[in-house]
Amino acid sequence: MNLSPLNERFVLHFGEMGSRWGVNRTVGQIYALLFISPKPLNADEIVEQLGMSRSNVSMGMKELQSWRLVKMVHLAGDRRDYFETPKDVWEIFRTLAEEKRRREIEPTLSLLRDALLDTPANENERHAQARMREMHDLVELASGWFDEVHRLSPETLENLMKLGAKVQKVLGFADKLRGNKDD
Amino acid sequence: MNLSPLNERFVLHFGEMGSRWGVNRTVGQIYALLFISPKPLNADEIVEQLGMSRSNVSMGMKELQSWRLVKMVHLAGDRRDYFETPKDVWEIFRTLAEEKRRREIEPTLSLLRDALLDTPANENERHAQARMREMHDLVELASGWFDEVHRLSPETLENLMKLGAKVQKVLGFADKLRGNKDD
DNA sequence: TACAATTTTCAATAATTACTGAAAATACAA
DNA sequence: TTGTATTTTCAGTAATTATTGAAAATTGTA
Missing domain, CATH: 1.10.10.10 (Winged helix-like DNA-binding domain superfamily/Winged helix DNA-binding domain)
Known part of the structure; x- marks a missing residue:
């Protein structure tokens, strides 16, 4: 070398x-x-x-x-x-996250969606399907959230991260926003 | 099977x-x-x-x-x-994130910290080190942010994710908080 | 077009990683 | 203790993945 x-x-x-x-x-x-x-x-x-x-x-x-x-x-x-390589490390970060999602998350989400359409044949499958639903809902939620964050500009994203210890406070505000559906 | x-x-x-x-x-x-x-x-x-x-x-x-x-x-x-397996999918999610971080991120952060202590021997190394610094700063920032989010309870985390399209608005608030250091 | 430079493909093989059965180790009960 | 159930280890082998050199394909130039 x-x-x-x-x-x-x-x-x-x-x-x-x-x-x-x-x-x-x-x-x-x-x-x-x-x-x-x-x-x-x-x-x-x-x-x-x-x-x-x-x-x-x-x-x-x-x-x-x-x-x-x-x-x-x-x-x-x-x-x-x-x-x-792209110069901007933020851009790299986002690209990587996108590709990882496409390759590692989407196929599983797709399988789970399919599996949830099946009619369980017995009690065992019924339980299994309930677990798959829990997994599906979490992955879908995290995935959608990721989409949102992903759309932010590098600067905004950087600000979000720099928030650090303030995250808890932001969430107080977040709860207010959640109550206010047509905002 | x-x-x-x-x-x-x-x-x-x-x-x-x-x-x-x-x-x-x-x-x-x-x-x-x-x-x-x-x-x-x-x-x-x-x-x-x-x-x-x-x-x-x-x-x-x-x-x-x-x-x-x-x-x-x-x-x-x-x-x-x-x-x-643990029953709570949120707990699983957090565990996984923690372990991935420990195994995939920490070793690199550690290498980068070391590399940044070196005195570059020539112009080529000087440029390389500048790039490593960019990477280091990003990884450290994302890593610290992850720590914060990670400390949240499953419910709070779930709320954060459900925010979805409201993330932008929260960030408006976030910027105000950032300006208010002793808050 | 014919030629030279460059990149890609791919079959052979090297290197790595996964899996197994058998033996060793461990943990418990009589 | 001794014997039995259970788990772990590990050397051998199977399976997979990575790497190479040589040949084929592609691209641009005279």
Whole structure:
């Protein structure tokens, strides 16, 4: 690996964490490298800096693009594809949340919706279905809430988070709003 | 697999999704089975219903317990270990969020904190470190915000989510609170 | 068009992770 | 204690996933 010590540490860490986040080691490394790179990189530069095969980089880029975590750019007078990560970390955060939701939450919500349409065949299934309904309602609620929050601008979202210890107070106000349906 | 159709569908789905959520297929299946079960199950009952080996169940239970997603209980006059999932879906949600944070976020936060203490050796590292700082600040902010929300009771949390479209309005109020430091 | 540069695909294989059966360990009861 | 029920461990194997090199496909240029 052809990187300065600080950068190598960062890249290796993302490689290791990759598996916990649902991507393989090399994809994690590629993303990390692009994230800290001051300029877009082409595939050969990635090969050179990370010491993996050209084909591996090609597949990794495809995966990262499917997550919308990197975008392809082109430099004047250069045929090669260059890649960069979005600059704004808030944007990255939101993209990641969106994709995770689409891949990890939606399929389950969909299954639960289906399952709730079934007529339970016996007492055992009746109980199971009741549990599925509890899960469905929670996931749907959290999911809808996420949609709302997700629509906020980065600045608003940042403000919301910076609220910190004030969240409790906001909720007092929230309860008032809830009572006021046509507001 | 020795389950009624509705239940089998649910169990199989959780098995498939397991890999996206960071556990293997059998662990996903065991959890799903326990979630919909009207009473605690012992290891042999799980073996019988899911058709996997006894040792696999044993390892699966250990993993699920490490996630705090199942707890062991005992029945009067029965030496065997029984397992059940917490009943309250909100509690499950919070536990999951806590564990995910501990396993997926904290290690990265820790690496970033370390990396930011280093003195960059050159311009390349200086830029990389600036990017790491952006990431660090975002993760720390989101993480602290999560702590706050996490402390709320299930009811309050539910109310917060049900707010839905009112979130924007709450934020108007939030901004006022922010200006009022000693409130 | 023909050529060169570049990217993608894919079959082979390497590496990792999951699963099992058998043996060992543990916990309890007589 | 000793014996029995139960759980855990772990080495071997199966299954899955990741990685590579070589070939094919694509893209742009002369």
